Amino acid sequence: MIIGVLGGSFNPVHIGHMMLASYIQQFTDLDEVWLSLSPLNPLKAGSDELIPDLIRLKMLELAIGNTSGLNICDYELSMPRPSYTINTLHYLAKRYPRHNFKLIIGSDNWKIFDQWKDHEAIISEFGVIVYPRPGYPVGTIYDDGVDVVNAPMADISSTFIRKALARGWSMNYFLPQGVYDYIIKNNLYGTGS
Ligand SMILES: Nc1ncnc2c1ncn2[C@@H]1O[C@H](COP(=O)(O)OP(=O)(O)OP(=O)(O)O)[C@@H](O)[C@H]1O
Numbered sequence: 001m002i003i004g005v006l007g008g009s010f011n012p013v014h015i016g017h018m019m020l021a022s023y024i025q026q027f028t029d030l031d032e033v034w035l036s037l038s039p040l041n042p043l044k045a046g047s048d049e050l051i052p053d054l055i056r057l058k059m060l061e062l063a064i065g066n067t068s069g070l071n072i073c074d075y076e077l078s079m080p081r082p083s084y085t086i087n088t089l090h091y092l093a094k095r096y097p098r099h100n101f102k103l104i105i106g107s108d109n110w111k112i113f114d115q116w117k118d119h120e121a122i123i124s125e126f127g128v129i130v131y132p133r134p135g136y137p138v139g140t141i142y143d144d145g146v147d148v149v150n151a152p153m154a155d156i157s158s159t160f161i162r163k164a165l166a167r168g169w170s171m172n173y174f175l176p177q178g179v180y181d182y183i184i185k186n187n188l189y190g191t192g193s
């Protein structure tokens, strides 16, 4: 099987992530998409807003449920921090030798991909799928091992959702229902205060 790996902090996972994962899984030759929970992006400083790993994992589980073709990878939670994507891909390739893994990244990350650890090895050993993000036109990419997927864009982010929740706005249409209910029930992101 060909598995696409979509990494993120998922703080919280929102419908933009889910639309993308669902689109790529169904409209490309990937068999599955695995959402890989990243405890800390190596290029971002830790933030107070990052809620505990296990709560973010729980929300991913609620978002995916038993959707066929979508899965969760929690390997990075047990890794030293920050966890680098190349290490995760090497681990997955060793752990699941019958699968081929490809990395899925947005055009925002593609722009700074040369700052990622062993970015050339990620392309040559695994391959990368780039999808468009608002404000970051993909243009034409000639690199072997890099494909572009024209997935539909939803211009929302976890940052926007955290801010809106903290202000008491309803984000029920921006989050998978189970995730929204869980946030409200547990007073996460400043809700209920
Ligand atoms: N609306 C969206 N549509 C498609 N991809 C998205 C969307 N939002 C984020 N992503 C991508 O999903 C991956 C995981 O994202 P991440 O968890 O950092 O979410 P985020 O919404 O960008 O978070 P934050 O606002 O906290 O930085 C990243 O590659 C990111 O570019």
Ligand SMILES: O=C(O)c1ccc[n+]([C@@H]2O[C@H](COP(=O)([O-])O)[C@@H](O)[C@H]2O)c1
Binding pocket: 006, 007, 008, 009, 036, 037, 038, 040, 041, 042, 043, 044, 083, 084, 085, 086, 109, 115, 116, 117
């Ligand atoms: O391995 C790296 O050098 C590296 C550098 C920057 C980002 N990443 C990963 O890219 C994914 C998306 O990160 P983000 O914060 O832009 O959503 C997440 O899984 C990060 O761990 C990985």
